[in-house]
Amino acid sequence: MLTLGLLDVQLEYLAEGAANVVYRIRPPDMGSDPSTAADIYFENYDYDSDTPLPSEISPLQLDPRLKGKLVRLRKHLPHAIPVEDIQRHFEAIIRPLFGAENLIESDLCQMSPSLLNDCNSKLRRMEKTDIRPAKRWGVYLTENPRYGCLITDMTWLVDDTFVSLEFKPKWLVQSPTAPAGSKRCRSCALRAMKKAGSTNQPETSNAGSCPLNLMSSDRTKIKLFVDYVMESNSKQASQDVQRRLIDFLYRNTLLERVKRLQLDLDPHGVFKADLKSSDFLAAMTLRDCSLFLRVPTNQNSAIEARLGDLDLKTSLGKKAEYWRNIERKLIDEGWYTATEQDRARHENHCLLSK
Ligand SMILES: O=P(O)(O)O[C@@H]1[C@@H](OP(=O)(O)O)[C@H](OP(=O)(O)O)[C@H](O)[C@H](OP(=O)(O)O)[C@H]1OP(=O)(O)O
Numbered sequence: 001m002l003t004l005g006l007l008d009v010q011l012e013y014l015a016e017g018a019a020n021v022v023y024r025i026r027p028p029d030m031g032s033d034p035s036t037a038a039d040i041y042f043e044n045y046d047y048d049s050d051t052p053l054p055s056e057i058s059p060l061q062l063d064p065r066l067k068g069k070l071v072r073l074r075k076h077l078p079h080a081i082p083v084e085d086i087q088r089h090f091e092a093i094i095r096p097l098f099g100a101e102n103l104i105e106s107d108l109c110q111m112s113p114s115l116l117n118d119c120n121s122k123l124r125r126m127e128k129t130d131i132r133p134a135k136r137w138g139v140y141l142t143e144n145p146r147y148g149c150l151i152t153d154m155t156w157l158v159d160d161t162f163v164s165l166e167f168k169p170k171w172l173v174q175s176p177t178a179p180a181g182s183k184r185c186r187s188c189a190l191r192a193m194k195k196a197g198s199t200n201q202p203e204t205s206n207a208g209s210c211p212l213n214l215m216s217s218d219r220t221k222i223k224l225f226v227d228y229v230m231e232s233n234s235k236q237a238s239q240d241v242q243r244r245l246i247d248f249l250y251r252n253t254l255l256e257r258v259k260r261l262q263l264d265l266d267p268h269g270v271f272k273a274d275l276k277s278s279d280f281l282a283a284m285t286l287r288d289c290s291l292f293l294r295v296p297t298n299q300n301s302a303i304e305a306r307l308g309d310l311d312l313k314t315s316l317g318k319k320a321e322y323w324r325n326i327e328r329k330l331i332d333e334g335w336y337t338a339t340e341q342d343r344a345r346h347e348n349h350c351l352l353s354k
């Protein structure tokens, strides 16, 4: 297993979610900090005229095993599952479900205490300068155990030759316990409920955001979803790229497979399922994973599609209660049936309402 320390790499913040922070890997910075490798390596040297000064030494090369990789580090959260368990679950349960070409690969690496400490200091500094999203403030990386994951980088070479996109497909099939005749799928119902609960949220245009659009055999529905993804990724793409992406989603079987697994692993829904069972937890993992896409602008190259954020879920720490409560509210308050109070305020774009 690779061990990463301040002398091996510099980690550059890329993005974060609720449970992890993701970093780009750069060669160590020898120049800016007096405690860096060059000084340490050279402090005991007897310099003669042929010995270059530390400032003249070019940065160390990265270990080739880090090429094309990002580092993903877990946050310190109550009831967080240790990264070793997440990795074991990924290898035993998730990896066998998909082809390697469709997965964000993940391998454990060890982090030095000083590198983790440095990352946490930087997260704190980013809050002072408002660079870190405010909703993520106050939560930092766990420093024990000191493992992280090396994951496939889906942002490499993002320039004019590729358009890179990501989205969460969420629930690709209706919740098994939704009422018959629902006018919203689980993802649209929860989104509507969350939106109603947040004060003065600007109404964003999400006409295509229903994930069921993705499963449609109608290309115009898939196009609606692609438009929504482009907008939420703040991306613009040529008509040709959009057309090829729509074609790809229309033909590809990866999301069909995710949908099938969501259904098979939790056929009865949260009220009947054993919420501690491996199958149910895997279904919840697949209902919250991300799809990363790299669309080459060159027509002759293939689109790359990989699933990531396939972390083991836990039903501990009130999560089981959360899942059941959400489903109860979606049913009882009329979010599935689009009969919620004050419904004139909430436009319904769900495919089930069409
Ligand atoms: O409950 P949901 O469907 O809104 O999903 C949660 C996600 O919200 P989203 O709607 O994707 O913005 C939520 O994502 P964000 O915090 O919004 O980035 C988490 O992924 C959460 O999982 P966990 O608690 O970190 O294990 C997700 O919780 P679960 O997948 O455990 O339900």
Ligand SMILES: Nc1ncnc2c1ncn2[C@@H]1O[C@H](COP(=O)(O)OP(=O)(O)OP(=O)(O)O)[C@@H](O)[C@H]1O
Residues within 6 Å of the ligand: 014, 015, 016, 017, 018, 019, 020, 021, 022, 070, 072, 104, 151, 152, 153, 154, 155, 166, 288, 290, 292, 308, 309, 311
């Ligand atoms: N393999 C990857 N390639 C490129 N960017 C990535 C990759 N993995 C993650 N990211 C970026 O980092 C962000 C956070 O990563 P990730 O989804 O793994 O965090 P998380 O905490 O597990 O998310 P959630 O809030 O869903 O629990 C992603 O939204 C994405 O922008």
